[in-house]
Amino acid sequence: GAVVSQHPSRVICKSGTSVKIECRSLDFQATTMFWYRQFPKQSLMLMATSNEGSKATYEQGVEKDKFLINHASLTLSTLTVTSAHPEDSSFYICSATRQGPSAQHFGDGTRLSIL
Amino acid sequence: QQQVKQSPQSLIVQKGGISIINCAYENTAFDYFPWYQQFPGKGPALLIAIRPDVSEKKEGRFTISFNKSAKQFSLHIMDSQPGDSATYFCAASPGGADGLTFGKGTHLIIQP
Numbered sequence: 001g002a003v004v005s006q007h008p009s010r011v012i013c014k015s016g017t018s019v020k021i022e023c024r025s026l027d028f029q030a031t032t033m034f035w036y037r038q039f040p041k042q043s044l045m046l047m048a049t050s051n052e053g054s055k056a057t058y059e060q061g062v063e064k065d066k067f068l069i070n071h072a073s074l075t076l077s078t079l080t081v082t083s084a085h086p087e088d089s090s091f092y093i094c095s096a097t098r099q100g101p102s103a104q105h106f107g108d109g110t111r112l113s114i115l
Numbered sequence: 116q117q118q119v120k121q122s123p124q125s126l127i128v129q130k131g132g133i134s135i136i137n138c139a140y141e142n143t144a145f146d147y148f149p150w151y152q153q154f155p156g157k158g159p160a161l162l163i164a165i166r167p168d169v170s171e172k173k174e175g176r177f178t179i180s181f182n183k184s185a186k187q188f189s190l191h192i193m194d195s196q197p198g199d200s201a202t203y204f205c206a207a208s209p210g211g212a213d214g215l216t217f218g219k220g221t222h223l224i225i226q227p
Contacts, residue, residue: 049214095158108158
């Protein structure tokens with residue numbers, strides 16, 4: 001099956017710190033990766049779509065300078081939360097899909113806590 | 116504006132019973148409808164998905180029923196087991212290669 005690995009699983013850091021989250025597709029080439037945000041006991045909200053070698057497409061209301069996305073290879077996308085503040089605390093989840101219409105496979109998420 | 120409405124918010128079913136979760140969508144451009152299962156602290160896992168060209172799809176104990184004219188789709192879990200206790204999300208996208216719009220989720224509890 002398709003396996004997506006996300007690292008780290010949990011981050012606790014001070015306000016003002018920048019945090020990088022990695023998303024890797026382990027057994028397939030992911031032409032597209034997505035980043036979602038999930039607040040406690042709530043739904044997943046799409047933040048951005050990342051295509052390998054291209055600039056990410058951000059959803060309305062998501063600050064692209066705050067949430068930097070890089071998709072440098074077909075197996076790796078990174079999300080950097082810059083100068084994180086307590087309101088950025090959330091569960092960040094990535095997903096990956098193969099070329100063309102296909103299922104999205106999710107990582108296990110990163111719990112980000114900003115003190 | 117919520118584009119995918121999911122109900123109920125929570126559901127309690129006896130072991131062996133049928134769990135039914137419903138979703139309705141507004142965007143007629145949606146043509147891919149997956150269901151995901153999520154356990155606490157984990158990412159969503161794909162259960163089953165359907166496209167509008169069929170009205171029903173079954174995989175093991177999981178069945179999706181799809182009503183294109185009503186813009187509704189539902190998940191049926193047959194012979195529900197305690198291990199099925201989780202949060203279930205319906206989702207939709209204009210195509211399988213696009214980002215997903217999720218429903219708000221259903222917290223399912225299967226009582227032994």
